[in-house]
Amino acid sequence: MRTLSVVLLSLLVWGCGQQATTTESASATEALAGGQSNVKDDDSQQDVVKIAVNSPDHTTLVAALKAAEYVDALSNAGPFTVFAPTNAAFDKLPAGTLETLTKPENKDQLRTILEYHVYVGVLSEAMIQDGMTLNQVSLDNVTLNKKDGKITVNGANVLGSARGSNGIVYIIDAVLLPPAK
Template sequence: MKAAALAAIAATTGLAAIATAPAAAHHHKAAAQQAPNIVETAMSTGVHETLVAAVKAAGLVDTLASPGPFTVFAPTDTAFAKLPDGTVATLVKPENKGTLTNILTYHAVAGNVTSSDLVSLIKKHGGEASITTVAGGKLTARLSGDTIIITDAKGRASAVTQADVSTSNGVIHVTDGVFLPA
């Protein structure tokens, strides 16, 4: 129980790889050497329940637990709650799996893209950087002060509220909005 609580706190503070190592030391040696993967990290935060349910409904658990690496922009439960009433309940229905998969893969980028990588790209491209997602769609990244803002194909802007949550197979950037493809 303590290890799970530490992992949840560590994941929400961006210190997952560092803070979970002492807790993991009580487990098998190999487990102590590896940080949780993207799915395990999202499951441990307490603020990504909707995202985890959607990933399960879309059948993407194995993909997001694979070696990757992936960069995932992870909307919080509060972000999903901002969608129109009934949207999430409709999306997780089996008949909407394709749409849900497209939305979720629109939140993922191949490779390990840190916030400093994003900032460098934004500066290199004159204040805006285009990012191609696993779904094949485009996201636009820009800065507002020190905050990275991601704009989806529908023109909805979301802030990265917590960057660089390291996992064994990539990185998570927590967002305050859900991205919708065109």
């Protein structure tokens, strides 16, 4: 009887270990399949995408990021400085512009516009100098101005900022459009 108990206990322990390994493997596979955006962040340190996702004033930006398949890129380690237009900023675009840009056939154009809002590196407010230029991910420059504590980027007003785990988000009141090529 004692031998049977030892064998059953061994099988039980072995079986539990196998089940945990299978579950862990499935979770790891799911995380890899979903990309970086599927990785769970510590809520106290949200990445730049999660900052936008959790802002009711940036639903249009989040929809554009998804349409351009740019969420994973901005969920990576960074560091990034993102100039994030508000919903009201997108509303200022000519009628039909956003609808046209979010069509699948215009994904590359939309992505270029979004890349014009991203700088690789963290640029704190203290680092910003009047007349400073930044070369954005789109390979085009933006100009920052700072006067009396107010910051603008290509004329768009910076309304506030939020630090994330992989960079900083500056909230702006206009959509930045790259120069025509």
